[in-house]
Each structure stands twice: as C-alpha cells, then as structure tokens.
Amino acid sequence: MLNRTYTLKSERQAPGFKAAKDHVTVLFCDNAVGHLIKPGLFYRASNPRAVKGKNKNLLPMFWQSNKKAWVMAALFLDWFQKCFILEVKQYLEEKGLDFKVLLIVDYAPGHPVALRFAHNEVEVVFLPLNTTSILQPLDQGVICCFKAT
Template sequence: MLREKALSLHKRFEESLHDGEKKTFKASKGWLYSFVQRYKLKNLKITGESASADIEAASVFPQHFKTVIEEGGYVPEQVFNCDETGLFWKKMPNRTYINKEARQAKGFKAFKDRLTLVLCANAAGHIIKPGLVYRANNPRPLKNKRKDCLPVFWQHNKKAWMTAILFLDWFKKCFIPEVKAYLEKKELSFKVLLIIDNAPGHPESIKFEDENVKVIFLPPNTTSILQPLDQGIIKCFKATYTRMAFGRIRDAIDADRNSDVMGYVFEKTTK
C-alpha cells in the first residue's frame, strides 16, 4: 500500500516537471526499507493461536469422501462446502507501520466490531450469497432498509456468533433456494452434497432437513487439513477485503487532505 501510494504521488508531481527534471522512480522494496528507517517506523505483528489437527483421521477421510461422490454420482457443480469465519471489519492489518514512539497501532483495540460470515461455494467455483451474523438486527445504517435486497443473508445474534438455530435458518432460507436456482440454470438435478465441519453451531439434525441434500461432517480436529475453504480461500478473501478497504480509505484521504485513516474508519462505520 505504501509503495502504491508513493507511485501515485510521484506520477502526480511528475506532471508539473519539465522533461529534464523527471527521474525514474519505481518505489522498490529497497526504497520502502529506506523510507521506514528514515522515519523510524516500526512493523508490529499480532500473532494468533493455531489448533492441533488429527492427522490420522484426516488421512482416512479422503477415501471415504471419494466413495460417497462415486456412489452418489455427484458432479462438481453439486458438491458444496461452507464454513464460518469471524471478520473484524474495522480492523487494521496485523502488520501496521506506525511511529516507533507509539509502539502500538493507533486505534487497534478501539475497532473490534466483529461479525460472522458464512461462506459457501461448490467444487466448480460457484459462490452463493454469503450469510452474515451481526450483533444487531437493525444497525443505524440499515434502518428502514430491505435486508432481502442486501448482497448477504442477514442474521443477528447478541454476540454475532453462529448458532444451531441460525445455521438451520441459513440452510433453509438461503442455501436451499440459492442452490436450487443455480442447478436449475445449469440444467442439473437438485441433488447436493454439502461438506461442513463439526462446529457447535452445526446441528446433526441438518442431515434430515432436505432429502435431496446429503450432509457430510468432517472428522473432529481436521478442519485445518480437510476444510476446503480453509486452504487459503478465506485468507485470500480477508486479504482482498483489507486491500479494498484501504483503497477506499486512500481515495477518501486524497479527496479530503484534512482526514486521517482512523478518523475515516470511525466516521464511515458509525453513521
């Protein structure tokens, strides 16, 4: 982000220079290192915990999964995987350059507003409407708005957590109609295989909700190895979200030189 901004500034200033005054500027990694050292910026990293995986159980599951697909005659368009992930949607990146004197990213603790996303896609790469669980049913920006017109399936819970009731609601009111419409468009029969992990919010009863949807639970403690969406897809989604958010912040600051990053985030997310 710093390198992109430096290039855009260079391009802007270069327009006012004569040909003999112009110099090549690439905003290289070497330039970034020198910039960080010159202004005594520090790179902070906040690390998280990782759970241990059951390697033995994970090694047995693929063969079982293959058998289910072959016996059921499923094609990639009919094989779906879903997973939940928490998103601190106001949060700055884990690695943030700040003044050395501060030692802690400004506002990092202040913006911990969390929501839960339900991401779902099939083996052919089709993505259905995400589910979203927020702590309020009607936050200020959505008052008097039709939630069925949102690009997400809106749900609420005081702690913004996925519960068994909410998951079943998402399954019946979002997953089923979305998948039905998709398969009908593809001229495929409504015969679906859904792979989910054994999280507390995923009730066993979901197996009996629809006779055309076969639900397979991943073995306990194998999510990091077997969960398809956990193999870098959710990570890429969050990286893209952060990049797009910073792009909007950058554009807003370019439009109003009196604004700053944290001020913009606070203003735009509390109105």
C-alpha cells in the same frame, strides 16, 4: 486480522474507557467449481444504522443477528432453509441439473447434527474433528482471500 484498534484521544482519556470489540461472523459456501452462493452474515444488531431503511433481502449476503454475532444451531438451520436451499435450487435449474446436493460441513458448535435430516435431497457429511484447516477448501482459498481484502 487487525492488530490495532484506532480510537480518538478524547475517548481514551475518558474514565472507564474500554475499546469497542465489534464482532461479525461470515459463513461461506461454494461448490466444487467455485460458484460462491450468497454468504451468511451474523451480526449482533438486527437493524444497525448502516442498513437502516434498506431491504436486507437485497443485500449481497443473508443477514442474521444474535447478541454475540455467533453462529447458533437455529440460525444455521435458518440459513440452510432460507438461503442455501433456494440458492442451490436456482443454480442447478440454471445449469439444467437435478437437485442432488452433497454439503460438507465442519464440526463447529453452530453446525447441528440435525442438519442431516433437514432436507431429503441434501446429503450432509461432517468433516472429521480437528481437520477443517487441512481439508476444507474454503479455508485454503476463499476465506484467506476474503480476509486479505
């Protein structure tokens, strides 16, 4: 993570200056062999200038927005239905496998318990409390590499 904020001198001298704190949340999901599905990206703006006029469905991530760029239960369920299910179905069809899925999720506030009943063919298991950094493979490898780049 960055430990500094770079600003122009003229900005810092303005009365009432406050450095911008832009937040983004990235949601990763992969399978046991390491196939990473399209990540979810939560940002505060639904149409920022960087993607103005672009089709967000063609981006390499599933774009969602809310005021604080946090994962909320409704947004997570939306990602689950519109991204996770479709990506996993496509992957399993390519491999010639039946659609039987085990999704392991941590107990973050934005991961609703109702997820267990969101799809008949997906079994959802929640990690025990306060064990995510120890047990979750994404925390051990993928997220660490993503933050390093």
